[in-house]
Amino acid sequence: MDEEREKLPQHTPEEVDASRRQFLRNLGVTAAMASLLSSGAILEERRAKRAQAETLQTPPSGATELRGTVAVTLQVNGREHTLQLEPRVTLLDALRDHLGLTGTKRVCDRGSCGACTVLLDGKPVYSCSVLAVDAQGKKIETVESLAQGEQLHPVQQAFVEHDALMCGFCTPGFIMSLKALLDKTPQPTAQQVKEACAGNICRCGTYNRIFEAALAAVQSMSRGG
Amino acid sequence: MPQQKTKRIKTTITVNGETREVEIEVPDIEAAWGDPRNMRWLGKRIPRVEGADKVTGRAKYTYDIQLPGMLYGKILRSPYPHARIRSIDASRAQRLPGVKAVITDLTREVKYVGEEVAAVAAVSEQVARDALKLIRVEYEPLPFVVTPETAREPSAPRVHGGQNVSGGNPRERGDVDSAFRRSDVVVHEATYSVPARSHCCLEPHGLVCQWQGDKLVAWASTQGIFSVRDELAGALGIPASNVRVICEHMGGGFGSKFGARSEGVICARLAKHAGAPVKLMLEREEEQLATGYGPGVTAKVKIAATRDGQLIAWESESYGSGGVGGGSGIPLPYIYPVPNVRTRHYDIATNTGASAALRAPGHPQASFIMESAMDDLAHKLGMDPLEFRLKNDPNPVRQAEYRLGAERIGWHRRNRVAGQAPGVVKRGLGVASAIWGGGGGAGSRPTVRIDPDGSVEVRLGTQDLGTGTRTYVAAIVAEELGLDIRQVKALIGDTDYGYSGASGGSTTTASVAPAVKMAAMAAKERLVAVVSQHLQANPADIVLADGKLTARGGSEKSLTWQQACALLGKEGIEVQGEWNANLQGSGVAGCQFAEVEVDTETGKVRVVKIVAIQDCGLVLNRLAVESQIYGGVTQGLAMALYEQRLFDEQTGRMLNANLEEYKLPGSLDMPDVEAIVYDNPTGKVSGMGEPPVIPTAAAIGNAVFNAIGKRIHSLPITPAKVLQALGKV
Ligand code: FES
Ligand code: FES
Numbered sequence: 001m002d003e004e005r006e007k008l009p010q011h012t013p014e015e016v017d018a019s020r021r022q023f024l025r026n027l028g029v030t031a032a033m034a035s036l037l038s039s040g041a042i043l044e045e046r047r048a049k050r051a052q053a054e055t056l057q058t059p060p061s062g063a064t065e066l067r068g069t070v071a072v073t074l075q076v077n078g079r080e081h082t083l084q085l086e087p088r089v090t091l092l093d094a095l096r097d098h099l100g101l102t103g104t105k106r107v108c109d110r111g112s113c114g115a116c117t118v119l120l121d122g123k124p125v126y127s128c129s130v131l132a133v134d135a136q137g138k139k140i141e142t143v144e145s146l147a148q149g150e151q152l153h154p155v156q157q158a159f160v161e162h163d164a165l166m167c168g169f170c171t172p173g174f175i176m177s178l179k180a181l182l183d184k185t186p187q188p189t190a191q192q193v194k195e196a197c198a199g200n201i202c203r204c205g206t207y208n209r210i211f212e213a214a215l216a217a218v219q220s221m222s223r224g225g
Numbered sequence: 226m227p228q229q230k231t232k233r234i235k236t237t238i239t240v241n242g243e244t245r246e247v248e249i250e251v252p253d254i255e256a257a258w259g260d261p262r263n264m265r266w267l268g269k270r271i272p273r274v275e276g277a278d279k280v281t282g283r284a285k286y287t288y289d290i291q292l293p294g295m296l297y298g299k300i301l302r303s304p305y306p307h308a309r310i311r312s313i314d315a316s317r318a319q320r321l322p323g324v325k326a327v328i329t330d331l332t333r334e335v336k337y338v339g340e341e342v343a344a345v346a347a348v349s350e351q352v353a354r355d356a357l358k359l360i361r362v363e364y365e366p367l368p369f370v371v372t373p374e375t376a377r378e379p380s381a382p383r384v385h386g387g388q389n390v391s392g393g394n395p396r397e398r399g400d401v402d403s404a405f406r407r408s409d410v411v412v413h414e415a416t417y418s419v420p421a422r423s424h425c426c427l428e429p430h431g432l433v434c435q436w437q438g439d440k441l442v443a444w445a446s447t448q449g450i451f452s453v454r455d456e457l458a459g460a461l462g463i464p465a466s467n468v469r470v471i472c473e474h475m476g477g478g479f480g481s482k483f484g485a486r487s488e489g490v491i492c493a494r495l496a497k498h499a500g501a502p503v504k505l506m507l508e509r510e511e512e513q514l515a516t517g518y519g520p521g522v523t524a525k526v527k528i529a530a531t532r533d534g535q536l537i538a539w540e541s542e543s544y545g546s547g548g549v550g551g552g553s554g555i556p557l558p559y560i561y562p563v564p565n566v567r568t569r570h571y572d573i574a575t576n577t578g579a580s581a582a583l584r585a586p587g588h589p590q591a592s593f594i595m596e597s598a599m600d601d602l603a604h605k606l607g608m609d610p611l612e613f614r615l616k617n618d619p620n621p622v623r624q625a626e627y628r629l630g631a632e633r634i635g636w637h638r639r640n641r642v643a644g645q646a647p648g649v650v651k652r653g654l655g656v657a658s659a660i661w662g663g664g665g666g667a668g669s670r671p672t673v674r675i676d677p678d679g680s681v682e683v684r685l686g687t688q689d690l691g692t693g694t695r696t697y698v699a700a701i702v703a704e705e706l707g708l709d710i711r712q713v714k715a716l717i718g719d720t721d722y723g724y725s726g727a728s729g730g731s732t733t734t735a736s737v738a739p740a741v742k743m744a745a746m747a748a749k750e751r752l753v754a755v756v757s758q759h760l761q762a763n764p765a766d767i768v769l770a771d772g773k774l775t776a777r778g779g780s781e782k783s784l785t786w787q788q789a790c791a792l793l794g795k796e797g798i799e800v801q802g803e804w805n806a807n808l809q810g811s812g813v814a815g816c817q818f819a820e821v822e823v824d825t826e827t828g829k830v831r832v833v834k835i836v837a838i839q840d841c842g843l844v845l846n847r848l849a850v851e852s853q854i855y856g857g858v859t860q861g862l863a864m865a866l867y868e869q870r871l872f873d874e875q876t877g878r879m880l881n882a883n884l885e886e887y888k889l890p891g892s893l894d895m896p897d898v899e900a901i902v903y904d905n906p907t908g909k910v911s912g913m914g915e916p917p918v919i920p921t922a923a924a925i926g927n928a929v930f931n932a933i934g935k936r937i938h939s940l941p942i943t944p945a946k947v948l949q950a951l952g953k954v
Binding site: 170175 | 272273275276277279280281282283284285286288289291349350351424425426427428429474475476477479508509690691692693848849851852855856857858859860883884885889890891892893895897898900
């Protein structure tokens with residue numbers, strides 16, 4: 001099998017995948033090594049392990065290895081859900097594919113666009129870069145939790161009124177970044193608004209309107225809206 | 226039958242993103258939008274009707290569709306820029322538990338990294354990915370070339386077997402050579418270039434396909450539900466009437482999402498083999514590698530004007546690459562009329578993916594080349610760049626826009642002599658302009674339905690790219706029937722709703738809006754006929770406003786909307802409308818001014834402000850038109866300072882097929898933007914989605930020149946290029 005791989009050019013998709021997982025591992029310092037249903041995955045696992053051996057002198061202490069599927073309990077929007085997931089499933093995929101919460105979007109799947117932003121214990125995180133198993137015991141908030149029935153959250157209301165969205169695919173991510181800001185800093189400056197969504201990309205080009213909407217939401221919230 | 230009156234009009238047509246001006250004969254049926262001052266909805270700031278769905282996460286995009294028993298499709302793509310496929314062994318993938326379908330007959334030769342080789346469908350994405358790794362492909366690597374500069378060498382590897390270089394026929398008018406030789410002209414020569422740029426739609430290309438017997442339902446992230454339908458039907462050998470395509474919301478297209486494309490056909494085939502619905506959404510790397518890009522172009526130009534600033538001659542030799550496709554041609558000279566012209570353009574094949582239309586295809590490239598040359602020549606002439614344009618641009622709308630923009634940006638603050646700004650951080654101002662067709666075409670068949678209970682629905686198989694189509698469809702009907710926009714349900718994004726064309730070339734509004742208006746007028750006429758009888762009034766005296774129908778003139782009797790609709794039989798009213806050329810027009814104008822700050826020590830350019838002005842004839846939704854301007858400016862700024870597809874000549878691979886190394890602007894890069902909708906009282910509707918992206922990069926480039934007195938000849942304007950131009954590295 002190793003000869004097989006030698007024939008491939010550099011930077012094969014496997015390597016990209018392995019390094020991403022390496023990245024995830026370094027981030028979360030979990031040893032949630034993927035579960036491995038198949039010989040292909042084992043191959044990948046071996047590669048990742050080799051990479052790990054090369055880059056990490058000492059494995060993280062207290063690491064456990066998870067296999068197959070595991071029961072994962074997530075506290076999402078105030079409700080507890082227990083799912084049977086492969087340990088390699090990201091929080092993003094758990095929300096979208098297993099809980100049907102598709103408001104959180106997948107765009108880059110590697111921490112560079114912000115479309116997947118959710119709040120973990122009030123802090124905005126890229127849910128594509130957090131493993132579901134690592135989100136256990138934390139309070140997870142997604143865009144679906146903001147409106148009360150037909151009553152939109154002031155940030156959502158301002159987005160609609162100021163047309164701070166076009167295709168709308170980046171929108172939930174921006175809204176969650178701003179929600180996190182306003183929860184902590186109810187009277188932000190324009191610069192703080194910009195900084196709060198510096199990790200979100202909008203290709204349609206709604207930034208200026210997003211700033212406008214965020215500041216309008218601040219106004220309406222301070223009027224007790 | 227009475228002879229129908231016809232007339233000939235100029236309009237733009239778009240086929241798969243390729244836009245052309247054509248003259249067509251159309252029925253001449255009297256119709257008018259009326260006075261915008263009397264309108265309740267149209268021309269006002271209307272928040273988009275699906276806004277609440279999008280901000281709450283309720284809106285279902287193709288990526289969000291989940292069906293019972295749904296499988297996940299994945300495509301194995303070539304790691305080689307050029308190779309013959311000797312064999313594919315997918316037996317181990319086939320045996321992997323959870324794999325339900327495998328396709329290996331896609332091609333025998335791959336011509337770029339990322340081309341489709343095989344595909345699988347499996348119970349989860351993870352298993353599908355595992356399965357791809359078990360497919361053994363024996364490739365025979367072949368020589369390749371990924372840059373146009375290398376590909377044009379006679380000894381370069383051949384991309385398609387024949388010559389890599391095509392085109393090059395001179396296009397000529399006037400007497401170019403003698404114009405350049407005149408003693409009273411000033412000549413400027415230089416080379417300018419723009420790199421290839423990716424669309425980076427946030428929602429990737431992809432579909433969900435579900436077979437019901439021999440019928441196929443496909444959810445697609447697309448700019449053309451009917452073009453997806455037709456391509457799927459053709460590729461699968463089934464009647465078009467057996468295919469239904471749905472796209473309720475889509476996360477960006479910018480010209481790259483026409484037709485089913487290969488992933489669409491693969492998805493439908495996987496679903497057929499597996500006997501289960503399949504979702505196949507491209508991953509980000511695939512999206513950047515294999516779904517198109519706007520071609521890069523390099524042009525060597527020679528431009529001349531008389532000493533008093535009248536453009537007199539233009540000559541250019543340009544080349545560009547659409548990869549394994551073509552279509553890198555650009556309109557030169559651009560916007561400003563030149564009497565003596567000779568141009569040559571070469572299309573160069575390379576082993577990169579096929580290019581696709583990218584918002585105003587060819588125009589932003591042409592704009593950067595032309596407008597840079599204009600300013601460089603103005604500098605030589607010792608003339609103010611704005612004055613030079615006022616002198617050479619006969620368009621009356623742009624003439625007015627230039628003056629307005631100059632005032633808004635404070636043009637008087639510019640450096641009289643480029644580069645003479647004091648200090649380390651130098652400020653500069655620049656200007657550039659935009660042109661577009663924006664006319665529409667026949668074909669859309671909307672239906673307006675009024676039920677006896679008062680509910681109103683308008684249905685049309687068009688799609689909303691985020692441009693606001695759904696909102697103006699509802700608004701037009703609400704306006705005509707005197708209703709609140711919330712009383713009108715606009716159903717779009719489904720081929721079951723009646724034909725409409727693909728959304729490209731900014732043709733959607735001028736195609737859809739007139740047809741919807743005609744349908745709404747027809748519905749109103751039917752309702753008024755019933756109501757006038759009931760009120761014993763003249764139909765011409767019935768006015769529909771504020772949810773009431775009132776007989777004006779005599780009795781002033783009125784009915785509420787509900788009462789009026791209750792007069793209808795069970796069948797209600799259901800009427801179709803057809804496009805009417807008299808409600809739309811072609812030819813929109815815009816211009817933009819940029820203010821920048823250039824740090825001469827770090828080379829960093831900061832855009833401080835953009836004033837962007839655009840006309841689109843009669844405005845349907847001011848809020849949405851402004852949003853299009855913001856969007857165009859943002860993408861134009863990305864082109865000016867950040868975007869560039871990079872390839873490694875050694876391996877033939879793209880180096881930045883992701884969203885961290887392919888640079889896009891973020892919130893901290895955004896300048897203050899003033900988006901101005903120029904009210905041009907044509908009384909007719911025109912499209913404007915594309916033109917606001919055209920002049921931004923050129924205006925920024927010209928502002929940088931004004932700040933530092935040095936021209937950056939190629940985009941993007943990076944700190945390294947600035948420092949090099951300043952002689953600091
Ligand atoms: S999808 Fe998570 S950051 Fe892009
Ligand atoms: S609205 Fe389309 S990407 Fe932001």
